[in-house]
Structures are given as structure tokens and as C-alpha cells.
Amino acid sequence: MKTKVLVYGANGYTGELITRFAKDFGIEPIVAGRTEATVVEVAHRYNLPYHVFSLDDTEALVNALKHVAVVIHAAGPFHYTAKQMVEACIATGTHYIDINGDTSVFEFIKRYDAKAKAANVMLLPGSGFDVVPTDCLAYSLKEQMPDATHIEIAFLPRGGGGVSHGTATTMASKAGEGGCVRENGSIKRTPLGHKGKWISVNGKKIFAMSIPWGDISTAYTSTAIPNIITYTAMKPSVYRVLKFQFLFNWLLRMGWIRNIIQNKINKRSTGPSDEQRKNGKTYVWAQVSNAKGETKTAAIQTNDGYTVTYEAALIIARKILNGYCKPGYQTPAACYGASLIFELSGTKELQ
Template structure:
């Protein structure tokens, strides 16, 4: 059977619905899927497409749902719970796998299936959204400017916007786990915000602190650079408080605190369209080599959810057209450093300064 379709799992979620809303811009009519019919049927009826109801715990049902599907775009997190069953179903049905995760452990999980994916002739590409398309593409761009780079710093900041329920749920699952960096090729646990950085971009100095962003995993695969730190914009005052989080991780990771946090997350619906239109994001990167040579660059982008909707569909359409690399891939390893420039509103611009 010739496979030609895209299945969007988790289409009823916040980001899933954003993807559905712009599918027509890319000439894609996806099959929508979720675990509850009442959640997915109205959305499918609205755009006039098929829908399928299947729970991720039902491996046999998943395989039936994917039997005629060429590409899965998986948008139902937290992916630490949902990625494995979908990946395994995709391998069994020879279906390409995309998702929008930013979780280090999910990238590391997907990497373990590289040999199986090559044998099945499919691509596994997690991180097809804001996590990690812009940072991954910037990392490769900088690597090409300084091929012998040994250290990479990546930072991002969003002005305006807000969190979706799915993003907030993933953050709750990470409570009490601290941060991570890559040192000499290995992922190492660190306290959240153990380092900070002032960066000047377009004449404005901004403060950033280290967080465990997905590029701690993916950028090494993309560039081969063995030392990687990832940062997010934050106020210096909040950073001064978070530096002591290591003392309280035992409490933050407790079932009680997570239960309280999840109750609050249930009230989050995500930023409105007006909020997203007014918001924007900046991604900055720096590479250095053993001789202290240095290159920097940055991207100006739409806010994260808008970028995710576009970038995930841009990648999905490429795969549908037969443009893919088998095995585990990152966005830039599959499609190069200019992939992010295909997203409306993204611009790659010049040098900027950073200080420890």
C-alpha cells in the first residue's frame, strides 16, 4: 500500500489546534487523532478530514491507526510518557516520526532507536518545533563559521506570549530535577541557573541563565561540538532566587508539590491569538575554539507556539514529498542550517556581544 498521509496525534491540544489552523497554508490535510472521540471529532468535522481515536497505551490499536500513514506528527506531551509507544508503533508500521518535544531525555530515547529506524527505512526526528528548530539551525550555522569549535552556547528569550497547558505540564514533570549541560561529550547534571550571561543584542543588554534545553542533547549530534550550554532570558532577581533551588529539589520533586502544581496547570489554556501576534522571540548563539576564536549570531523569530506550528508542518511536508534521511535526526542534521529561515517571520542577523 502506498502511504501518503500525515497523522497529527494530539490535534485537540493547544499546539495541535494551531497546527490544524494553518495546515491549509501548506496544502496538507492531516488525519487527526487523539484518545477521546469527543475531543477530536468536532475539530475534524470543522476542517472536513478523517479522525482516528486511539490511546497510546494500546499498541495494537496504534499500529492499526498507522498502517496507511506515511508520517506522524506527535503533539501530545509530556513526551517522556508518550514518545516511546508512538516511536515503537511507527517502527512497526514503517511510518516516519516527528514530534515537538524539547525534553532532553526524549531526544536521548529517540537516539536509541536509530538502528531500528534505519532498518525500517524511516526517520525519527523529535524536536520539530521551537524546541529545537531555531537553536539547532543556529548551532549548525555557527559550526560552519568556525569548524574547529569546541564550545557552544545557545540562548533564547521570548517577549510576551504565555504557556500552554502541555508546556506547563512538562515543566511540572521537571520540578526538582535541576539543570544539565554537555561537558566533553557527556550530559552532566548541574543546578538550574548555575551559570549566567549578559548578552547585548541590537543594542539591548539582556540577562540569561542556564537551563536544560533540548540542545544539550541535539546540538552535539548536529555539530559534534562536545561542550554545550543552553540559556534562557530571565530577570537577575529571579535568577538570584533560583540559584538556591538545589537545596529544595527534594521538596519540588515530591508528589505533594507536583499535585498542587498540576492542579494549577489544569487552569492554563495557553496564550490568545492576540498575545501570540504581539509576542516575539530571540535566539542567540556563540561558538569558540581552543584558540579562543569566536563567532556569534542570532535569530529574530515569532513566539514559540507560532513558530512550532509552521516549522513542524514545513518538516512534515518535506517528508511527505520523500525528502528525509533515515534514522535518528535533528532538524538541522536532516535539512541544514537554513531550515529555520523557511518559517515566516524568521531572520538571521549579525554579530552580538556576550559577557560571563
């Protein structure tokens, strides 16, 4: 029986957090990535074994996974890296989880459902802040209103120090591509921020705008609710500017513009400090409605996104090691229930 966990991308900001705290969850991971100097540095810092290989080296990738029970894939952008890792996991009988939040990547990995079932492998992307809290809230509301036809979901960060280098890189690679919603079961392209609204949560009114969060894919898989819009907090002044982004999306998609954005990202710190993470919180809000016009609303507070990510990924990896998993493509709440989010520290229900 395979019992090892490999963290690929352990030398990145979020991968390092997963590696650093793994022993608190009873896991001693194998450190892995493609850049030898930083992989070795992380491995030596935590006295862990390591592998150095590129995902494009199929032989090295398969050899690294042969004796591994679970991969925590933390090396994005996932629209460049998911295919290689998913196929290697299926080939070696290794369960796959990742910290992806890209709707298109969820839809892509879902195509491997039949192959994963045949190999008795679970594929569970979105095992971090993208999309565990939102998926659990959506699943809970669907249980309360089985005939729901519409759901709106929002995550509203309150501090936390901003995004990591990897997240920023993913965002840069998607610059100018707009947003999306789900209408009548199908994903529909929309301008980024095509809709804005004020949301009342925890005694505060927070403005939010629509974005293409991963729940456009995962909430549909978890709940079968056919109409989904996702939001994040945004200053109204910024939202008003973004309403005109469609006029220059063609420019943002130009390679040289994306390179300029990426160069600026490369000059920043890799991610928020421990103190910034400690002080960060996120409100997660959702509302469902049915054909009768009835509604149900729920909200929770979680720790900052990066703390949620490393805790959720490690809790799910531990469940898999204990034999608690399902073959094929899965979503967090559909596999582990709406209560999964309450297994993480700092989660509480809001009125």
C-alpha cells in the same frame, strides 16, 4: 505509496494549531488523540477525518498508522508518550516527527537509530520551536568554525503570552530535577540556573540563565561540539532566588507537590491567544569558541514559539511527503540545513 499525515494530540493547544494551519501547507491531516469529545470537536471544526485511541492500545495505534506516511506527535509529556509512538512508527514504516524539547527524550529516541534505519523510517524529534531555531543557529556557526570546542545557545522570548497547558504540564512533571550541560561530550547534571550572563542582541542587553534545553542533546548530534550550555531570558531577581532552588528540589520532586502545581496549571487557559502570539517574538543567540580562544557569534529573530512550532512541523512534514528525508535518527539542521529556519515566516538575521 503512503501520503497521509496524522497529528496525534490534535486536541491539545499546539496540536490544534498544527491542525488548523495544515491546509496552508498543502496537508490535510488525520486528527487523532485519546479524548473522544475534544478530538471529534477539532475534526468537525476543520472537516477532517479522525481516530480516537490511547497510545497504550498498541493494536489500535498500529492500525491507525498502517496507511500513514508521517506522524506529527504533539501529545506530551513525551517522556510518557514517545516510546509507544516511536515503536509503532518503526513497526508500520511511518516517519516520526514531534515537538519535544526534553533532553532525556532526545537521548532516548536516539537509541532507536539502528532500528529506524533498518525500517527505512526517519525519527526527527524536536521539529518545532524546540529545537529548530537553536539547532539551525548552532549548525550554521559550526560550519563557520569547524574546530569549535564550545557553544553557548540562548532563546530570549519577547512577549507571546506564556506557555501552553501541555508545556506547563511537562515542566511540572520535571519540577525539582535541576539542569544539565554537556562537558567533553558527556551530559552532566547541574543545578537549574547554575550559570547566568548578560547577552547583547538587537541593541538590547538581556539577562539569561542556564536551563536544560534540548540542544544539550541535539546540538551535539548536529555539530559534534563537545561542550554546550543553553540559556533562556530570566529576570535577575528571579535568578537570584532560583540559585537556592537546590535546597528544596527534594520537596518539588514529591508527588503531592507536583499535583498541586498541576492543579493550578489545569485552571489556567490552554495557551496564549492568537493576538498574543501575533505580538510575540523571540531572539535566538549563539556563540562558538575554539581552543585558540577565537569566537563567532550569531543571532536571529523568529516569531513566537508556537507559530514557529506549527510552521516548522508542517514544513518538515511536507518535505517528508515529497520524499526529502533520511532514515534513522535525525536532527532538524543536520537533515535540512541551517537555512531551514529561514523557510519560516518572520525569521530574520540580527546584527
